[in-house]
Amino acid sequence: MAMIFAPTAEASVPLNEPLLVVGGAVNGESGGITEVDFSTDDGTNWTTADAHGERWSVVLWPSVPGPLTIKARARTASTTGPVTVSRTVHVGGTTTPPLAGDTLLILNETHSPTINDPDTEAVELGVRLRVDRAGSIPAVILYRGTYTGPVTARIWADGVLLAEQDAPGAAYVQRITFGTPVPVAPGTEYVVSYYTPSGGYRATQDYFTGNVVQTPFTLPVNAGVYRYGGGFPADTWNASNYWIEPIFRP
Template sequence: MRRLAVLLLALVLVSPQPALAADNPQATLFSPSAGVSVPLNEPLLVIGGAFNGEAGGITEVEISTDDGASWTSTDAHTEKWAIVLTPAVPGPLTIQARAHTASATGPITVSRTVHVGGTTTPPVSGDTPFFLQATPDPVINDPDDQAVELGIRTTVDRPGALTGVILRRGSYTGPVTARVWSPDGTLLLEQAAPGAAFSQRITFSTPVPVQAGTEYVVSYLTPSGGYAATENYFVGGLAQAPFYAPLNAGVYRYGGGFPTDTWNASNYWVQPIFRP
């Protein structure tokens, strides 16, 4: 028995330890969408993410717009990042990204081309929501308890119709009123909607026709505040075909009505839905 115990101890001592997985940081890019056109000499919001499997430990994400000849840090130290570019040369612009951990620099894992000053219309089909991606800045449930209209200014790159809206709800979960406005504040649609928690999709009873290049406001009235908001979000234009939301696209108005006020480039998580 003693010899057996010694043998087992020896096996334990010489057994190899499980190898730790090598770092393989990967970058992703959410916005702008591929092939979309963006304005010349206007700030463009670029949003992405990064991951390193179960190990985590992302320390930095960098982007390049010159095929990797130079890199710019996004100052991200988490798995979410955002940066603002100001394209100054018309034509195609390719955005590449790579991620870092403390011990490794990942490869270029994303490459996306947009068209500066162009008029491209990348294909979309069916009902297409304007998905507003999360950034490092937090989504808060604003404790404001006043009645307020919250919305987003947006254009589309082709004619079609707005068929609904997706709302990210805050602490107020009661009924709301969804609205669509023309650039001069003319009310194009008003539709009451029941209460909901966290996320709510409202389908318009009558789609609202929209024209390319015309700015519309899609909003909702909450009678008791309690809405979701992210400050410092619309610090640049957000381009996701067929939508484009400009700098300071998030708007509000206390008491309700056509919203035109802005606060710290806030995003109120109003996501219109388009059908070509």
């Protein structure tokens, strides 16, 4: 069975810009999933996506305004499964799908492997993003690497620090809540980041090779940013993802 995690159904995606489609696939056979195919022309033509284990991804270039339907199917050693997922987005549109409440940006694994970087230098790591409606960011979720000591989470707008929050040490995954939710609005690029004094962070190269559209967030190509020594991060490296995810509150 194939699945699509991003982009969000009925979301608006940029015209003539790369769009990252991320999905998964599961199967009960001992051989597991061998390939995942996708189609953007209602199943007339199928193309094999890049896959790693039970995760797959592909970069599309939507060039025609209007609805775009993405279909996916999984293949095993013995069979090609039926279409199990179909997702429609709006190219060049302005739709804003409703939100039920607090919404986490979920950066699912792609076909690229994730590592615990052995770097031990002090560094600020983050992600650039925009939102499609006014709201706030009350907290972030941080996926930790080998360094499990204290960190500081920060939110920036156009290079200006809006808020920061110290957090104690933790292993693997940690929620960091700001003292006051940080207001955000359309038309501004924000950076959500964290400072680690001893490196040891989680990273995935070749991740942000296309826009990630997950309502209400849009993350551009090369969204992952860093700065050695701390401070506003603006450097990029191989489209890396540093695994910090904001929570949006409408």
